[in-house]
Amino acid sequence: MAKPELDQPVADFEAPATGDQTIRLSDFRGRNPVVIYFYPKDNTPGCTTEGQDFRDLHDQFQALDAVILGVSRDGLKAHENFRAKHDFPFHLISDKDETVCSLFDVIKLKKLYGKEYMGIDRSTFLIDKEGRLRREWRGVKVKGHAEEVLEAVREL
Numbered sequence: 001m002a003k004p005e006l007d008q009p010v011a012d013f014e015a016p017a018t019g020d021q022t023i024r025l026s027d028f029r030g031r032n033p034v035v036i037y038f039y040p041k042d043n044t045p046g047c048t049t050e051g052q053d054f055r056d057l058h059d060q061f062q063a064l065d066a067v068i069l070g071v072s073r074d075g076l077k078a079h080e081n082f083r084a085k086h087d088f089p090f091h092l093i094s095d096k097d098e099t100v101c102s103l104f105d106v107i108k109l110k111k112l113y114g115k116e117y118m119g120i121d122r123s124t125f126l127i128d129k130e131g132r133l134r135r136e137w138r139g140v141k142v143k144g145h146a147e148e149v150l151e152a153v154r155e156l
Contacts (some may be wrong), residue, residue: 003105004133017091029131033066037124042074042082053146
């Protein structure tokens with residue numbers, strides 16, 4: 001499956017999420033812009049800060065009818081705990097089989113303490129109400145990122 005291209009429709013997907021939800025991208029088509037942010041692991045410092053930043057701006061995203069979805073390879077139990085601990089008002093998608101990660105091409109070779117492994121490259125995608133990819137951020141640095149994404153939603 002080819003990764004989404006700017007201004008082109010994003011392929012539909014279906015994935016399990018917190019709150020006993022099954023998220024389908026097509027459910028938002030015609031109704032909501034969607035912010036999908038991919039992060040490496042629940043309860044790690046950068047991922048926690050990123051989630052908190054989106055949480056803190058959630059009311060502003062909601063005022064623009066935007067839906068926020070976080071995605072990592074963690075299981076639903078870990079996601080439920082992470083979401084509850086930090087009071088995230090948005091759902092987290094469990095992508096253990098990497099279907100959604102593969103669709104967005106966010107699995108990359110990474111290095112930690114000299115060891116190489118395949119992991120999620122922190123990335124965010126903004127999809128408009130018609131289901132077209134409008135912006136993408138890859139190799140995200142957390143500081144100021146949620147604000148930049150909010151500004152992009154305002155510009156839609």
